[in-house]
Amino acid sequence: MYTKHHFPNQKPNEKILMFIRRHWIVVAKIIILSILISVLPIAFYLFFARQYEFLSQDLYRSVYVLFNSAYALFVILFTFSNFIDYYLDVWIVTDMRVINIEQKGLFAREMSEKELGRMQDITSEIKGFWATVFHFGDVHIQTAGEEQRFIFKQIPEADEVTRQISDLAAEYRKAHPESGSEEDVA
Template sequence: MPVIAFIIYELIYRTDLTNQPKFIPEFLGQREDEEVVSIMFKHWFVVVAPMLKAISIILLSFAIPIWLNFAKFIFTYGITTVLYYFWMVFWVGYMVYQYINWYRDQFIITTQRLINIDQRSLLHRRVAEVELDKIQNITHIIKGLSPTMFNFGTVIVQSAGANDLMLEQISNPALIQEDITRLVKEATADKSVTATELIDFIKDHRV
């Protein structure tokens, strides 16, 4: 099952913050003076349940016909063979679908803003963003047995004049909160310096 092995590897690898690549590629809509700090995914535990369900059904679909001794019947008649293969392909496709949805559900942190890409289905995507210098408060929540055990939760970003940005089911939310807070301070400091320079410029050129 190379597809299953690949998906499991990707789930664990992509959600490990220590595996962030040294070079992060550009994304669609990136500004010219904007740099990507991090691209994050939801925790692998989020898709464990549907993946385990699909794997269990696939394994049972192999085992039950052999155990009940009617595997020969399945492959004797054309229609039963087609239905059997369709059933197996459906569940493999279900796993691929779950993986694609998880992979395309991303949180992007840049030097200027936070971007939340919520991939609700293959044909339904919702994108929300907030500028770093507009952020007023950042909190995180870890609630429940599984989130506490595997250290994932929700980071809530509150901003001026906009709805809260929710980074849900993300790995190590406390660390993410610290990183965003640091970037917000840097963005605010840069803005303050720019404002000071502007005031000085006006004073110097006052008639």
């Protein structure tokens, strides 16, 4: 498992400098949405039980209980899968590289890494009212070559993370001039 001090395939003498998960507001939105959709069957019952007498009959009550059980199972599965996605999406910044571990469903995970010396364009993007109020956003990292961009999604203090990774990349390039981008070598 990934911790703030160790992760699989960690190189010898590699130090973890940042261990980043999505902002807590993301999981709060999931919990609030789950609570709201959990209340719907109760509100439905309270409204229709007073208006109509059909829910007092055994057959209709049994169908209603069956429907509510299936609905509750759906809500629990929705909440659980979204929490797993939140909890297992991790970005690790070490003194040598950046590792992106992204959960793609319950049984699929994508892990990729980029060396600090190959990073060229590091940008933060904060969109929307809530992102501005709670200080979270996305960090985009473009590397040399045709590789796809890293995107740190909905992380806290995106501007500060961008600055720190830019500083780390500059320090890494000074300490390891041979690891520069392909354009520098050509």
